[in-house]
Amino acid sequence: MDGEKLIAFFKDLHSHPELGNYEYRTTRRIREALEAHGIEMLDSGMETGCIAVIRGEKPGRVIGLRSDIDALPISEETGLPYASQEPGVMHACGHDSHAAIMLGAALLLKEQEAELSGTVKVIFQPAEEVDNGARNVLATGNLDDVDEFYAVHSYPWFRPGVLGIKEGPVMASVDKIDITIRGKSSHAGYPYRSIDPIPAAAALALSAQTVVSRNINAFSPAVVSITRISAGNTWNVIPETAELEGTVRTLNPEDRDMTEQHLRRMTEHIAAAHGCTAAFTYTRGSAAVINDAGLCEKAREVARETGFETDLQEDTMGAEDFSDYLARRPGVFIRVGTGGFVESHHSRFRVEPEAIPPAAAFFARLATVRAAAD
Numbered sequence: 001m002d003g004e005k006l007i008a009f010f011k012d013l014h015s016h017p018e019l020g021n022y023e024y025r026t027t028r029r030i031r032e033a034l035e036a037h038g039i040e041m042l043d044s045g046m047e048t049g050c051i052a053v054i055r056g057e058k059p060g061r062v063i064g065l066r067s068d069i070d071a072l073p074i075s076e077e078t079g080l081p082y083a084s085q086e087p088g089v090m091h092a093c094g095h096d097s098h099a100a101i102m103l104g105a106a107l108l109l110k111e112q113e114a115e116l117s118g119t120v121k122v123i124f125q126p127a128e129e130v131d132n133g134a135r136n137v138l139a140t141g142n143l144d145d146v147d148e149f150y151a152v153h154s155y156p157w158f159r160p161g162v163l164g165i166k167e168g169p170v171m172a173s174v175d176k177i178d179i180t181i182r183g184k185s186s187h188a189g190y191p192y193r194s195i196d197p198i199p200a201a202a203a204l205a206l207s208a209q210t211v212v213s214r215n216i217n218a219f220s221p222a223v224v225s226i227t228r229i230s231a232g233n234t235w236n237v238i239p240e241t242a243e244l245e246g247t248v249r250t251l252n253p254e255d256r257d258m259t260e261q262h263l264r265r266m267t268e269h270i271a272a273a274h275g276c277t278a279a280f281t282y283t284r285g286s287a288a289v290i291n292d293a294g295l296c297e298k299a300r301e302v303a304r305e306t307g308f309e310t311d312l313q314e315d316t317m318g319a320e321d322f323s324d325y326l327a328r329r330p331g332v333f334i335r336v337g338t339g340g341f342v343e344s345h346h347s348r349f350r351v352e353p354e355a356i357p358p359a360a361a362f363f364a365r366l367a368t369v370r371a372a373a374d
């Protein structure tokens with residue numbers, strides 16, 4: 001498949017976006033393109049998404065290349081001739097370009113199968129945006145033998161021809177907090193007969209910020225956001241309970257643990273100071289994406305070799321379930337400059353299609369080099 005055909009493939013996916021776990025047409029199109037070139041598909045048992053495998057004729061290691069394929073519930077406003085034909089659904093995170101790039105890489109690897117040492121598994125992961133895709137793909141067991149993982153992500157702030165590669169943490173862990181403070185209800189005219197949970201909830205919402213400002217190292221980014229407070233039903237009754245919800249984002253695992261501990265202790269003690277009791281639930285979502293330093297250097301070498309400039313990508317407090325792969329084996333989350341200069345998850349986000357064929361060549365080369373490494 002030449003560059004033109006790869007771009008046409010991308011535009012077709014862009015016109016027909018599908019939400020996480022509903023990527024039936026997308027999966028069919030990817031499979032058809034791979035199978036038309038004689039590429040073996042692993043029997044993943046997944047309803048959407050798929051994994052292709054290219055087995056070199058010489059022995060070597062196993063490399064995983066990961067793309068994601070789902071879209072977002074956003075109404076597209078780009079005005080592009082190949083804009084979404086699905087009302088209210090849009091490829092606003094560039095996952096259509098990720099699928100095209102990794103398809104292109106798979107086809108190049110297939111052409112070079114005779115020279116390939118080792119095996120490359122090319123992952124078309126569903127449901128990244130709804131946060132269970134990576135877990136489901138890993139649960140198939142198809143990737144248990146992978147030695148290193150590399151992910152592609154479009155990046156609107158770099159022009160095509162630039163790759164963002166940075167060692168260490170680049171995307172945050174995402175956790176959820178649920179708190180219920182329990183007091184005792186009464187007539188609002190007789191507050192001394194109540195144990196009012198509202199002052200405790202208010203104090204907690206304010207104090208929660210001090211975990212970031214007083215406990216976390218000032219050089220280490222962390223976010224605590226209380227995003228919902230709810231209590232009571234009417235104006236003249238002191239309620240029995242108050243609820244708070246929020247999120248914690250950190251780049252370093254130690255900060256994650258520390259934030260959980262501090263928030264838990266603060267909740268118990270602030271509730272107790274007001275005579276209330278508290279239930280504190282901390283639910284861990286994706287971990288931080290932490291790029292392996294040595295492998296970043298290897299990826300930079302391949303970038304230079306394939307004609308790319310490299311830059312550092314900015315750290316973000318957003319999240320990516322690629323961290324689930326990195327929890328098993330080392331790897332690198334690589335940003336591909338796709339221009340457009342509009343933030344992802346925006347109705348006018350767009351990928352410049354010419355970024356796709358060179359990126360496919362880069363990932364094919366990277367997988368070849370790493371599969372053959374000692």
Ligand SMILES: [Zn+2]
Binds near residue numbers: 093129344345
């Ligand atoms: Zn996204």
Ligand SMILES: [Zn+2]
Binds near residue numbers: 093094095128153
């Ligand atoms: Zn994304």
